[in-house]
Amino acid sequence: MNTRKNIPSPKVFRAIWISDVHLGIPAAKSKALLQFLKNTRSEYLYLVGDIIDIWEVRKRPYWTSDENNVIRQILKIADLGTKVVFIPGNHDEFFRKFEGQDYGGINVQLNAIHETADGRKFLMIHGDEFDGVIKHIKPLAYLGSWSYTQLLFLTQKLNIIRRKAGFSYWSLSKFLKQKVKDTVKYISGYERAVASKAKEYGVEGVICGHIHTPEMTEIDEITYCNLGDWVESCTALVEHKNGKLEILIWEEFAKDLGL
DSSP states (O other): OOOOOOOOOOEEEEEEEEOOOOBTSTTOOHHHHHHHHHTEEEEEEEEOSOSBOHHHHHHSOOOOHHHHHHHHHHHHHHHTTOEEEEOOOSTTGGGGGGTTOEETTEEEOSSEEEEOTTSOEEEEOOOGGGOHHHHHOHHHHHHHHHHHHHHHHHHHHHHHHHHHTTOOOOOHHHHHHHHOHHHHHHHHHHHHHHHHHHHHHTOSEEEEOSSOOOEEEEETTEEEEEOOOTTTTOEEEEEOTTSOEEEEEHHHHHHHHTO
């Protein structure tokens, strides 16, 4: 009797984008990301910043075999022939000094242009340069990062109680993002600033991260794509063979694969 579990075939895309993984913090969904990377194939893989949370790792090291496995899988993907580009963010800005260099098949760039199969060009940036706090008041940015980490901790504790009571996952940080007017205003301003940058480059769209809010929309004739994160949203942007772009949600993608 054959009891071997059926292994799903990897889903093939032309390009895949991920950002804001924050490897090095307990809340990072490294296991989910590893499964995503193992069950997908692509010609291009773009890592659009904050892959490793060096800010947090320097303060209190948190690094498990799951983090190591994600890095190994990315290196394996590059070794198998996928073009891998790493655009460092503010949390892993240490790597920006290696712009233009190649490590294990991973090319480091401050920004890059991707052309889709249907001929559209997209500017790819992490996006922290459009955050006034990051750019001008760095100590406040560190405080904001610490506050976000505490919110994630509270969210985890709250959801332990919710699971025991039979309720589904609920995010305190997402709730505050959606309800606090200043945050909503900030996100809207950020999106327009990023779209304006794309216009300066004369491209059709922009792909970024930084604010952990997955989105694909049109802003002043620019296709704006935000990749979300792998802390709560667990989302990625993919390009299909015909050039169509789509935001994938890991939870739904995993169900489709039968994982």
